[in-house]
Amino acid sequence: MMSAANIDWQAERDVLGSNRYMLENHVACDITFYVGKQRQEITAHKYVLVSRSSVFYAMLCGPLQETGQIDMPDIEPYVFQHLLRFMYCEEFEPNGESILALLYAAKKYAVERLVSMCVNWLKSGVTVENVCDMLQQAHSYGEKALLSxxxxxxxxxxxxxxxxxxxxxxxxxxxxxxxxxxxxxxxxxxxxxxxxxxxxxxxxxxxxxxxxxxxxxxxxxxxxxxxxxxxxxxxxxxxxxxxxxxxxxxxxxxxxxxxxxxxxxxxxxxxxxxxxTFQSMQRVLRFSNQVSYMSVGSTLHAIELKCSEQVLLMGIIIYGATFQPYEARGVFASAQFASDIEVQVFDQSQRSIVSMKCHKTISEDKLQEILFNKPVVLMRSWYTITLHFAFSGTTVSGKHGEKVVSLGDGQFIAFRDSSLSTNSTNASNGQIPGLVICRRRSKINL
CATH class of the missing domain: 1.25.40 (Serine Threonine Protein Phosphatase 5, Tetratricopeptide repeat)
Structure with missing residues (x-):
């Protein structure tokens, strides 16, 4: 005969509490699962399962519905118990040992709220030790957010x-x-x-x-x-x-x-x-100052360079626009000109490895960067950089350029004249005052 406590177990419980009691005490269960390789017996209620999962609805209410006893060999009993507690009373108690298996079960039985909770928990708990396992699970289940x-x-x-x-x-x-x-x-x-x-x-x-x-x-x-x-x-x-x-x-x-x-x-x-592989960008300047003016446009500026170590060439630096020394300046006047610019980089076999065209307003700023769309690795050999302005303007010309510019740590970039240059730009004078590069990070010791 039931005790008074057992008869009146519903009195002080809400809906979720009542569901938990019925699950844990096997009250009025009408479906039996044999779970895991050892076929552990676990009972449950059809009503709860079909109300929380479209897969269970198809299994238990569809034209090919299962009846009585159902084998579930691919899910361990403790994982299935976690799944049931969520479906009965929204309990979610994740841990690192069972979370991936729980995600598998939630995904298999289309318990989408639990899937989301598992994925969010996993995303917040990624470590070196578990990330490869998570990557495999995310790939297997098609969980793009977790995979990313x-x-x-x-x-x-x-x-x-x-x-x-x-x-x-x-x-x-x-x-x-x-x-x-x-x-x-x-x-x-x-x-x-x-x-x-x-x-x-x-x-x-x-x-x-x-x-x-x-x-x-x-x-x-x-x-x-x-x-x-x-x-x-x-x-x-x-x-x-x-x-x-x-x-x-x-x-x-x-x-x-x-x-x-x-x-x-x-x-x-x-x-x-x-x-x-490379550090943040840095400028390498070959002129300490600029002392004269030059017209740019129809001629080709070119120099050659060689690095003592591998560097990532991000772009080049050009001089800004300027007024002629004799030209009067108004109160609001500024020096600038618009130009189509073409920059190319050739390796020592004269094969083009960078070719970029852009339209740029050359302003009065002293130095202006022309960054490539796609940086290129420079090995320890000679390269040629060419610069062409499509329209004429007036800009600064560098003088007394450094033939070798130190990068520190005993490394350097050397410059020399290029036969492609058709104006005064060379290793000592002219345009292309500098480069934008990234140096390699320190080697990792294995």
Whole structure:
């Protein structure tokens, strides 16, 4: 016989409290699930399930409805209990061990409010230790917001994530998603080592020997996302070339890049720098002052330069407009002219690697930046920069330019005359007073 307390359990409870009591005490349950690999028995109420989930509605009320006992082998009992408590009484008690499994269950049974809560909790709790697992789950479930958050975290914390063992378990399509990003914050040497570790694990999972042939096959497409030309030359020669993951032609192409600055297009290897590889922008000025005036327009300004280290060339600097010394200036007068400007950068083989046209009002500002749409990596070889103004105007001319400008740390940029120049611009005088560059960050020690 029921006690008075049991008979009157509804009296002090609200709707959610009553639902919780019925679930926990198996009151009037009319559906049984056998959950997990061990087929643990869990009972529930059809009414609650069909009222909270379109999937359960189809299972229990549709033309092919399930009756009596339902097997649920792909969800662990504790996860299913979390799912039921949310459906019965809106309880959400996430933890790092069960949240991904709970997201899977919520997604499978279309409990969309719980899906949103899981995703939001995951986005706020991304760590180096769990981000690769989250990335896989987000990709599997098509959760674009969580996928974007995980990818953003990996890019910002690339060095740490690449060294974590969980990176080795990513499927190839997610590895490609990570390493192809220009914003991945990691040294190319470290990216290469992580890719080798990933390939070795891939082979081990398939009982393959991690030899040169198998490793090259596993990394055949993925290695094209590694920016080999941005590696330290000694590391490339001692480690990468010795591994034989690259073909002979690829090695020759890269050695020529290191030695001569050539960026041969006979391979699929990328030479574009990752944003995180370089520091913030800085100006490199070759004139300490300007002392004369010059007309610009129909002639071509050109200089040659060579860097002692790899730098990212972001753009060039030009002088602003000015009045002729004899020209009277009104109270509100200002010196300026509008011009179509063309800037080109050629490598030592005279191949154009930057070609940009823009229309700009050349104002009275002393120095003005012309930034490229797409920055370019300068290797340790000679390059030529040309500048052409489409319309005539009057501007300043630099004098007594520095042939070698120090960048600090023993590094420098050297300038010399160019045979392409058709006016007074050269290493000592004229236009193109400076460059806008980004220097490489310090190497990451592996």
């Amino acid at each position: 958050k995980c990818l953003e975290f990996i890019l910002d914390n690339g060095s740490s994530v690449l060294q974590h063992t969980s990176f080795r378990t990513l499927p190839s399509e997610l590895v490609e998603m990570v390493v192809k990003q220009d914003g991945l914050c990691a040294d190319e040497n470290q990216i290469y080592e992580a890719m080798k570790d990933w390939a070795q694990n891939w082979c081990a999972q398939r009982n393959l020997q991690p030899n040169t042939e198998n490793m090259r096959g596993v990394l055949s497409g993925l290695k094209n996302y590694i920016r080999f030309s941005l590696m330290d030359e000694e590391y490339f020669a001692d480690k990468v070339a010795a591994d034989d993951i690259l073909t002979a032609d690829e090695k020759v192409s890269l050695f020529r890049t290191f030695l001569c600055g050539d960026t041969l297009e006979t391979t699929n290897i990328r030479h574009i720098a990752r944003k995180s």
